Amino acid sequence: MGIMISHHTRTRVPDGPSTAQLAAEVEGRLRQADKLVLPLEQTLDLLAQLQEFELGRFLLHNRGLNGYWTSYIFQYSPGDATSSPVEHWLLNNSLLRGGRERFHRFKAQVAECVTEAAVLASIPCGAMDDLVQQDYRSVERFTLVGVDVDAESIELARENAAKHGIVQHCEFLVRDAWQLDLDGELDLVVSNGLNMYESDPRRLAALYRNFSRALRPGGQLLLSFLPPPPPPPWEAPDRAGEWDRYGVTEEDLRNELSLFGDILQVRYLNFATEAEVRAQLAEAGLTVRSVTYSSTGVMPIVSAVRLS
Ligand SMILES: C[S@@+](CC[C@H](N)C(=O)[O-])C[C@H]1O[C@@H](n2cnc3c(N)ncnc32)[C@H](O)[C@@H]1O
Known part of the structure; x- marks a missing residue:
């Protein structure tokens, strides 16, 4: 049997003790971090909201996507129902749209x-x-x-x-x-x-x-x-124009880097x-x-x- 490099849990991750424990570990790491994209309280609020919906919990546990959740993201059409405001943001505003x-x-x-x-x-x-x-x-x-x-x-x-x-x-x-x-x-x-x-x-x-x-x-x-993305515009204002084709606002980009970088540290980047x-x-x-x-x-x- 080979190595599954994208995830390790099954599709449904319960909102139970294993998620709470993992979230506590992530919170500990965030509290120790020298630098975060968003202020700490806002970052911890995002972490709390991630635990409220199935896709968020799957991402928290796996830092990647399985076949089911990839399909869920690609088959979504703007206007379809979502189960929480952060899930709505993920499906409509994050760079998952590019996928x-x-x-x-x-x-x-x-x-x-x-x-x-x-x-x-x-x-x-x-x-x-x-x-x-x-x-x-x-x-x-x-x-x-x-x-x-x-x-x-x-x-x-x-x-x-x-x-x-x-x-x-x-x-x-x-x-x-x-x-x-x-x-x-x-x-x-x-x-x-x-x-x-x-x-x-x-x-x-x-x-x-x-x-x-x-x-x-x-x-x-x-x-x-x-392809490697440009540096964030607040770090390299002279290259800010390179973000135009990504179609993200600066606020969305901060949320993106906080959620997929600081909090989840996703493995597919x-x-x-x-x-x-x-x-x-x-x-x-x-x-x-x-x-x-x-x-x-x-x-x-x-x-x-x-x-x-
Ligand atoms: C992000 S999903 C993409 C699935 C599909 N190609 C799509 O676009 O919907 C990643 C997939 O890679 C599979 N995978 C992970 N490691 C693998 C490996 N070593 N060999 C074959 N498949 C693997 C996962 O089970 C999962 O279905």
């Missing part, structure tokens, strides 16, 4: 790969929305492969595929993405939300080698990454430049065909092919 925007751009690129007899894989699949939500009516034969190390995510993906009436076209593997053991079988690998949990460039190159080996010659990898990603993919035997940025999005999409 949602990337999800929809990814979907459009995957649609171009829906061809007769195609074998399309999502690694890690989570709920597998990226493949399951495609329109397959124009093809008779196709196979979808969902790979995730978390059996709970695989179950979710299976239910999702069944709901869309395509489960008979799916294969599911509970497997570590670093030990895929797939050889020249796939026409497409889509991968979101795994590389950003990994800080070791050698492990990233190994991950991409696994993807490359799993593709047939001519097969395509679609992947996103997190491993940034990579386009040059670094290109070099890692080249080392894995993949040739980059395009890197697409959007005017508002924070996550570029890379398309790379295995040539031989």
Whole structure:
């Protein structure tokens, strides 16, 4: 069994003693911190509010997201009900919006790969929305492969595929993405939300080698990454303009850095430049065909092919 690098609890985390104990530990750390983005009382208030809703508790325990909560965030539409003001802020104002925007751009690129007899894989699949939500009516034969190390995510993906009436076209593997053991079988690998949990460039190159080996010659990898953000405008006013494309107010940015940085210390903020990603993919035997940025999005999409 491989190592789950995004989370360790199941989806539902109770508002019980384990959450209270964890929150007390975080509070102790915050009280000792030399520097916080928001004043201490405001930071502790955010910490208290995080414990009031399920997504907040999951984030507090895991400092990352599983398949269920990733899907919850990407499938949210502005105006949908939320369970608390902080959850409303997370879904509407935080940079998680950038991930949602990337999800929809990814979907459009995957649609171009829906061809007769195609074998399309999502690694890690989570709920597998990226493949399951495609329109397959124009093809008779196709196979979808969902790979995730978390059996709970695989179950979710299976239910999702069944709901869309395509489960008979799916294969599911509970497997570590670093030990895929797939050889020249796939026409497409889509991968979101795994590389950003990994800080070791050698492990990233190994991950991409696994993807490359799993593709047939001519097969395509679609992947996103997190470019390093500019410094906060209050620390580098001369670079404040670089934040314009992120579409966040200074107040939202302070909340963002307080919540995901000071309080949660999330584990997925491993940034990579386009040059670094290109070099890692080249080392894995993949040739980059395009890197697409959007005017508002924070996550570029890379398309790379295995040539031989
Ligand atoms: C942020 S979610 C992304 C899920 C999906 N790609 C999406 O965009 O909705 C991260 C996923 O990575 C999976 N994961 C974590 N470590 C893994 C590993 N070593 N091998 C395969 N999957 C892993 C988790 O179980 C989780 O489903």
